[in-house]
Amino acid sequence: MKKQYDIIIAGGGLSGLTASILFSKDFDVLFIDPDAYPRHKMCGEYLSNEVIDFLKDLDIDLNRESSMNLEQLKFTAAGHKEIECSLPQGGKGISRYHLDELLYNKAIANAGFLQEKVIDSLYENDTFTVTTSSYKLSCKQFIMATGKRSLLDKKLDRDFIRQKSPWLAVKMHYEYNMQDNLVELHNFEGGYAGVSKVENGHVNLCYLASYDSFKQHKNVSDFNKIVLSKNKFLDSFFKNARPVWEQPITISQISFEKKEPVENSILMMGDTAGLIHPLCGNGMAMAIHSAKIAFEELQPYLKQELSREQALANYSKRWKKTFNRRLKIGRVLQGILLNKTYTKLGFWFLRRFPFLLSIIIKSTHGKPI
Ligand SMILES: Cc1cc2nc3c(=O)[nH]c(=O)nc-3n(C[C@H](O)[C@H](O)[C@H](O)COP(=O)(O)OP(=O)(O)OC[C@H]3O[C@@H](n4cnc5c(N)ncnc54)[C@H](O)[C@@H]3O)c2cc1C
Structure with a gap:
């Protein structure tokens, strides 16, 4: 196996795979992930339309892959009447099982793949040494795309790792009769659940x-x-839906604390740079978008037209300019949704002025890229 690369990417989720496709057109790239593809992954599986054209440019036509065009939102909370509105930009219902495999198949056309975990990285003398369980590799630029939380975050002693991570998530696919174009967001005590269809007609419940x-x-x-069944819509869901897996997928220790897009000269993409609250339904698009920004800002360094420091500073600045506002609005919305009094007030208000819901949703999304 080759030992030297232009770019090594830890993590083959959405951001890692997208960056592997982009960089490997002109540079020597290796992406590393312990998973084999395809595999299911924690996610609500609502992909905002803002990245559909960009993916088409990568020869991934999601209109061909899924007919689930998610255009309507139904929002409920225990004891309140439902609110419905149209989703301003809309999205695709597509499973991570299928989407990540589509990206993986494109990525391995030009990039190398190592199915292992990255356990350490060291930046010294202008070079990164990346250690996996079996190899010591080197590269000009190391990129972390390891998602919400990884052992590399601990190794780097990143700030967010030292804060509390009091959230967990659960996901299961079901057979259930619902509209193809609908996303349901159901509030319950201490959390919220998203329900929508993916490409094969199964319904994803993720909370x-x-x-x-x-x-x-x-x-x-x-x-x-x-707890969830106190919301009558979720109660009816559990009574009528048939699980298609034996066990749900669960993850814990999810943190929404602030992160930095560049640390120790390592470029961070996707959730590794910042995790938006899932109720916004924008994390996947942001992960893909961050890979595009990384590619555009690092290219001049790899072509020796700019210093690494300047390229990383440009990435950091552009990342913050593009995503910070959405992250902040997401934090405020999550705070409102998890507070009984604010939720009550919010429902009262939105039922009278339902157009405001579309405006709020718009503010957590970006323009098509
Ligand atoms: C409950 C919940 C629901 C959500 N619903 C939605 C939704 O409906 N729509 C939406 O747009 N977003 C949603 N999101 C957010 C979205 O899932 C993420 O933002 C997106 O997956 C981020 O992609 P990523 O590339 O950063 O990381 P991921 O896709 O998580 O990929 C990270 C990869 O890194 C690998 N990895 C980890 N550690 C190492 C290591 N040491 N070495 C090598 N590889 C490693 C992992 O195996 C994984 O494959 C949701 C999030 C949660 C928690």
């Missing part, structure tokens, strides 16, 4: 819950019955 609300219940099944 985020605070650890405090979950810990009083023994398991996901009890939590679903006792």
Whole structure:
């Protein structure tokens, strides 16, 4: 196996795979991930349309891959009447099982893939040494695209790792009868659940819950019955939906703390640079978009037209300019949704002025890239 690369990317999720496709057209690229493809992944699987044209340019035509055009939002909370509005930009219902495999197949056309975990990285004498369980590799620029939380974050002692991460998430696919074009967002005590269809007609139920609300219940099944089912829409969902997997996917220790897009000269993409609250439905598009920005800003350095420091500073500045506002609005919205009084007030207000919901949604999304 080759030991030297222009770019090594830790993480083959959305941002890592997109960057591998882009950089490998002109540079020597290796991406490293412990997973084999295809695989299911924690996600609400609503992909904002802002990246559809960009993916088409990469020869991934999602209109061919999924007919689930998510255009309507239904929003509910226990004890309140539902609110419906159209989604200003809309999105695609597509499973991570399928989407990541499409990107993976494109990435391996020109980039190398190593199915291992990156366990360490060192920046010395203008070169990165990247260590996996079996190899020591080197590259001009190391990129972290390791998602919400990884052992590399711990190794780097990043600020957010030292803060509390009191969130967990649960995902399951079901057979269930619902409209193809609808995304449902259901509020419950301590969290919220998204429900929508993916390309094969299965319905994805994915929720985020605070650890405090979950810990009083023994398991996901009890939590679903006792807490989520207090919302009558979720109660009806659980009574009528048939799970298609034996077990749900669960993850814990999710942190929404602020992160930096560049640390120790390492470029961070996707959730590794900043995680937007899932209720915004914009994390996947942001991950893909951040890979595009990384490619555009690092190219001049790799072509020896700009110093590494300047290229990384440009990336950091552009990342913040593009995403900081959305992240801030996401934080405010999540705060409102998880507070009973604010939710009550919010519902009262939005039922009278439903057009405001579309405006709020718009503010958590970007223009098509
Ligand atoms: C509950 C929930 C629901 C969500 N719903 C939506 C939604 O509906 N729409 C939306 O747009 N966004 C949603 N998001 C956000 C979205 O899933 C993420 O923003 C997106 O997956 C980020 O992509 P990424 O490339 O940063 O990371 P990921 O796609 O998570 O990929 C990270 C990769 O890094 C690998 N990795 C980790 N550690 C290492 C290591 N040490 N070495 C090598 N590889 C490593 C992992 O195996 C993984 O493959 C949701 C998030 C949550 C928590």
